Amino acid sequence: MARAGTTARKTRNQMEKRQAIFEAALDVFSEKGLRGATLEQVAKAAGLSKQNVVYYFAGKDEIYAELLESLLQKWVQPLHDLTADGDPMDEILTYVSRKVQMSRNMPRESRLFATEILHGAPRLGEVLPTDLKTLVDEKAAIIQGWMDAGKLAPLDPHHLIFSIWAMTQHYADFDVQVRSVLGPDRSATRFEDAEAFIKDMLIRTLRP
Structure with a gap:
């Protein structure tokens, strides 16, 4: 049961992180477009490290496409x-x-x-x-x-x-x-x- 609860919390945390990345990316991409935006800018706007963002998305192109x-x-x-x-x-x-x-x-x-x-x-x-x-x-x-x-x-x-x-x-x-x-x-x-x-x-x- 504890393992199930831990998995649920992890899944919820992952969903929250992905949503934070999407919200940040929306700000960055709507201002700079795909060409002008960088993964570092998205990560900074999301309050995450670039490595953390890469854990969820392969790169800025994948975030932009979704x-x-x-x-x-x-x-x-x-x-x-x-x-x-x-x-x-x-x-x-x-x-x-x-x-x-x-x-x-x-x-x-x-x-x-x-x-x-x-x-x-x-x-x-x-x-x-x-x-x-x-x-x-x-x-x-x-x-x-x-x-x-x-x-x-x-x-x-x-x-x-x-x-x-x-x-x-x-x-x-x-x-x-x-x-x-x-x-x-x-x-x-x-x-x-x-x-x-x-x-x-x-x-x-x-x-x-």
């Missing part, structure tokens, strides 16, 4: 949830809400994804034209169907999705700029204001 895989699954889930069975306007506005909330609650993840893309997608290069394209094409077809049925004003559905990405993720990727321009008073409600503005603009644009 982070991105987890991030991509979370990042595309709101688009997965957009369904042809719902009210067209409600589906799109709900998607906007979830994307704004992700920018509010997951700014490091958003910046990590942006940094990966800006560096030429070294790890996502194979996923973007396959899995992501398939998903976007599927949802664009749903939106096009709504437009063809007269439920939404006619627009290019792919560029509509791109525009939603740009408008919502801006508040995470360029947060410093947004807060600087708005000032301290308006910055406090920037996400609520952004969501209301984007929704109002889309309602005006998409209303048939």
Whole structure:
């Protein structure tokens, strides 16, 4: 029994160490990207030795790959949830809400994804034209169907999705700029204001 308890504690401790490494890596990679980051920087941010980090991961590439895989699954889930069975306007506005909330609650993840893309997608290069394209094409077809049925004003559905990405993720990727321009008073409600503005603009644009 004592051995089982020791094993459980060891496993829990290992999981906590791996999570600490992931949290530290998220900070480092979202700022510096894969090329600019070092294993030493990740270890220092995690409060661990480099040797300790290497015990759990073969190197920074493995940490980065696992982070991105987890991030991509979370990042595309709101688009997965957009369904042809719902009210067209409600589906799109709900998607906007979830994307704004992700920018509010997951700014490091958003910046990590942006940094990966800006560096030429070294790890996502194979996923973007396959899995992501398939998903976007599927949802664009749903939106096009709504437009063809007269439920939404006619627009290019792919560029509509791109525009939603740009408008919502801006508040995470360029947060410093947004807060600087708005000032301290308006910055406090920037996400609520952004969501209301984007929704109002889309309602005006998409209303048939």
